Amino acid sequence: MGLSLRPAAPFHFDGTFCKPSHFPTPHREHESGTFRQTLRWGDTVYGIRARNAGTTDAPAIDLTVFSERDLDEGEVESIAAELSRRFDLAADLRSFTELAQSDDLLGPVEQRWRGMRVGAGYSLYEFLAITCVLQNTTVRRSRDMLSALFEHYGTRVRFDGTELSAFWPASALAHDEAEQELRALKVGYRAKTLHRVACDFAQRDWDMSTLRALPRQEARDKLLGIYGVGPASIWYLLFEVLHHYDAFDTISPWEQKIYSRLLFDSELTDADKILQEVHNRWGDWRMLASHYIFEDLFWRHRQDPIDWLRDLIRL
DNA sequence: CGGCAGGTGCGGA
DNA sequence: TCCGCACCTGCC
Numbered sequence: 001m002g003l004s005l006r007p008a009a010p011f012h013f014d015g016t017f018c019k020p021s022h023f024p025t026p027h028r029e030h031e032s033g034t035f036r037q038t039l040r041w042g043d044t045v046y047g048i049r050a051r052n053a054g055t056t057d058a059p060a061i062d063l064t065v066f067s068e069r070d071l072d073e074g075e076v077e078s079i080a081a082e083l084s085r086r087f088d089l090a091a092d093l094r095s096f097t098e099l100a101q102s103d104d105l106l107g108p109v110e111q112r113w114r115g116m117r118v119g120a121g122y123s124l125y126e127f128l129a130i131t132c133v134l135q136n137t138t139v140r141r142s143r144d145m146l147s148a149l150f151e152h153y154g155t156r157v158r159f160d161g162t163e164l165s166a167f168w169p170a171s172a173l174a175h176d177e178a179e180q181e182l183r184a185l186k187v188g189y190r191a192k193t194l195h196r197v198a199c200d201f202a203q204r205d206w207d208m209s210t211l212r213a214l215p216r217q218e219a220r221d222k223l224l225g226i227y228g229v230g231p232a233s234i235w236y237l238l239f240e241v242l243h244h245y246d247a248f249d250t251i252s253p254w255e256q257k258i259y260s261r262l263l264f265d266s267e268l269t270d271a272d273k274i275l276q277e278v279h280n281r282w283g284d285w286r287m288l289a290s291h292y293i294f295e296d297l298f299w300r301h302r303q304d305p306i307d308w309l310r311d312l313i314r315l
Numbered sequence: 316c317g318g319c320a321g322g323t324g325c326g327g328a
Numbered sequence: 329t330c331c332g333c334a335c336c337t338g339c340c
Contacts (some may be wrong), residue, residue: 189323
């Protein structure tokens with residue numbers, strides 16, 4: 001069952017649904033003009049297919065929802081609305097475009113990716129599982145931990161000629177033995193965090209419409225109350241899940257190295273200096289601007305490997 | 316082998 | 329409020 005979505009112009013389909021700087025997860029796949037993912041929504045797992053059916057200035061997406069049982073129209077509409085929020089389809093990026101045009105670094109990048117959205121596509125709980133496996137380790141190990149979680153707790157879903165994994169519900173990790181189970185999956189001390197967060201969410205999920213409506217500072221304080229969320233994870237959540245375009249006030253070591261290259265053509269520049277520079281250049285758009293620059297860099301890296309970047313990510 | 320990595324919570328000053 | 333420390337595991 002399907003319907004048509006109308007993102008606000010300008011819109012960049014492939015930039016929104018494909019994020020080369022994020023490591024691949026088994027719940028989504030992308031090829032030019034087509035995106036598929038699984039979606040756990042309510043008590044049901046759906047298959048989602050989005051197809052580009054428009055242009056940058058006259059955007060349209062053909063959305064198809066797959067399910068084992070019959071779907072009613074209201075159900076499909078609520079899924080469409082949720083996906084529109086997750087992928088930030090209504091975003092007005094016109095003043096961002098204006099800002100980019102007067103910036104030597106962002107300008108050419110924005111031209112290539114005009115209309116690209118944040119586009120994480122996860123629920124809050126799912127994204128917390130991601131930030132948890134990102135903590136204090138290397139990209140390779142984060143990827144391995146997430147694969148193990150999907151293999152053990154995820155479900156395989158076949159639809160539209162493909163097979164993808166779906167995220168597990170929080171309740172799957174909430175039973176008493178879950179922490180021991182998780183340790184066996186080599187997630188280390190993160191087992192405690194994953195278990196505790198799962199218990200919290202299994203008992204009471206968040207009211208996302210309230211959270212989305214909060215000013216950044218209040219949303220920040222609320223999210224910091226979640227066990228396992230600290231200064232490094234908080235801006236991932238604020239940006240990717242809540243779309244606060246200015247959520248960029250701390251910088252992690254690997255990102256510091258990348259910004260040092262991009263902004264100062266050096267191997268390592270002082271973190272405060274980078275934050276100052278980013279603030280001066282892009283103001284309230286600084287996190288979105290950084291996102292554009294990162295995706296552009298990783299996209300170019302994928303086409304034609306960049307040596308220093310390969311050394312940094314060591315995948 | 317010891318140190319460290321894309322952090323965080325906790326106890327003690 | 330700020331600081332030092334433990335923590336699973338894999339890689340150098």
